[in-house]
Structures are given as structure tokens and as C-alpha cells.
Amino acid sequence: MDTKHLLDPDDPTTAREVEDGLLESLGPVHFPPKRAEAVKLRLLDRIRASREAGKDFIRIRFDEGEWESLVPGVRVKRMQGDQRAALLELQPGAAIPFHRHHEDEECLVLRGRVELGEVSVGPGDYHLAPSGSRHGIVRSAGGALIYLRGTPIGHPLALARDMITALLPGEDVVPMTIPRDEGPWAHHAPGVDLKLLREDGGRRSMLLRLEPGAGAELAFGAADDCLQLEGEVSVDDVLLRAGDFGRPAGAGNHRRVTSATGGLMFMSCAG
Known part of the structure; x- marks a missing residue:
């Protein structure tokens, strides 16, 4: 028997064809009226509970x-004014003048590559510019999307201060970069790992990595926030996709964090 033309459902190149063929062969299922109404009510209850x-x-x-x-x-989009969190998008060839930092500024790259003075960072890389550090010209040859936390963007006086003081002499603090593929990951739950990026000043910053189908309970304080970097992650019933920002609206508590597809999230936590 010639088997070379048979579809193998375990082969990723043919699995989709097998799946589509099976779905096309399925006919509609007609529920009795009472059962259909019960299913409808359960769905509506689930929607209300999710909201x-x-x-x-x-x-x-x-x-x-x-x-x-x-x-x-x-261009810039501010996500959270009190924490000075923002998304920054650079077109190919765009640049930002050199400046000095007067607050700690954290940077995560979502797309593209950025040159921060002499430091080059790409997708998933973390960069911390501590207070007192100075950046050379920030530029992107091919365009990039980055997340900044602690940035003075949106605060004109603070932004002008950072530009002017970059011209003044002073002892520079050295920035820190953690590439995506470097640094230890700590096992938190099956399919869920954490990488601590920074811990000082009463705050911790970390990456949360979930494999497809994984989930875990995580503490989400009232002063915590997160940004989805890759994939999709649900915090309770709130779905976050790449570029989405989230934070508790009230008192913090433990929340169920899950991912059907797998995902990578940045979290900034108090304590």
C-alpha cells in the first residue's frame, strides 16, 4: 500500500489540512428547545460573570x-501617568536626543531593535537606566516599539530638565541590560517561569513566561502593573495581547493567570 500521500495528523505541515477536513464533514447539531434555552442561559451567565x-x-x-x-x-502613547508608563514607537531612522535620567527608567523592547547610545537592544531585552545615568542618542535603523516605565515623556518640565542636564558634567551611573536569552529563570508552576530583572526601592520587576495551556495563581497588588510582550495571557477573565497594558483598579489580591497560546509578560510589583 502506497502511504506517501496519507496525511499524518502529527505532522505540523499536514495537521491543519486534517483538521479542516474533519470540521467540514461535521454537520450542525440541533438541540431540543429546552436544552437550547438552558445552553443559552449558561452562556449569558458566563458572560456576566466574566464582565x-x-x-x-x-x-x-x-x-x-x-x-x-x-x-x-x-510617537508616544501614555499608559499610566502616575507611574510614567508609555509606549514609544520609532520609525526607521528616527532618533531621540541624548539626555540624563533623574529617575529610574525601565525599557522593554516589543518589536525591532533600538540603539541606546552604545547599547543595542532587541525584542524581549530589558534595559534599566538608573537615576543619574546618561543616554547617548536613541535611534532605530529599522523601526521599533518599546515600553518605558519611569519616563518623563508627557511631563514637559521634567523632559526639558533631562535634555539640559545631559550637557552638564557629572558622574554618570552605568545602565544595566539583561538580554532576553540571559539570566536565570525560576520555576513557579508547571509551564510557568519567572525571571527577576530588578529589585530595589521597594519594587520588583520581572518577566513571566507561560507555555501553552499553563496557568498559576499570582499576587497582583493595587500598585502593580503589567505589559504583555508576546502571545496572549488572561488575568482572570481579562485577555491581554501583545502591547496591552493592565493593572488592578482597586485593592490587590491573587489572580489566576493563564495562557492558551503561550505568552511573555513584563510585571512591575510593589514590595
């Missing part, structure tokens, strides 16, 4: 909110 569960968790989708022009070729 209720998401009331105390704020989500800002990547495609929501207003983008503002910062300099030619660079």
Missing part, C-alpha cells in the same frame, strides 16, 4: 488610546 470579574482590572489595549508626536518619526 464582573474584569471590573476591578484596568486594561488598555494596544489599539486604544491616543498617540502623540514627540519628535519627527517618534
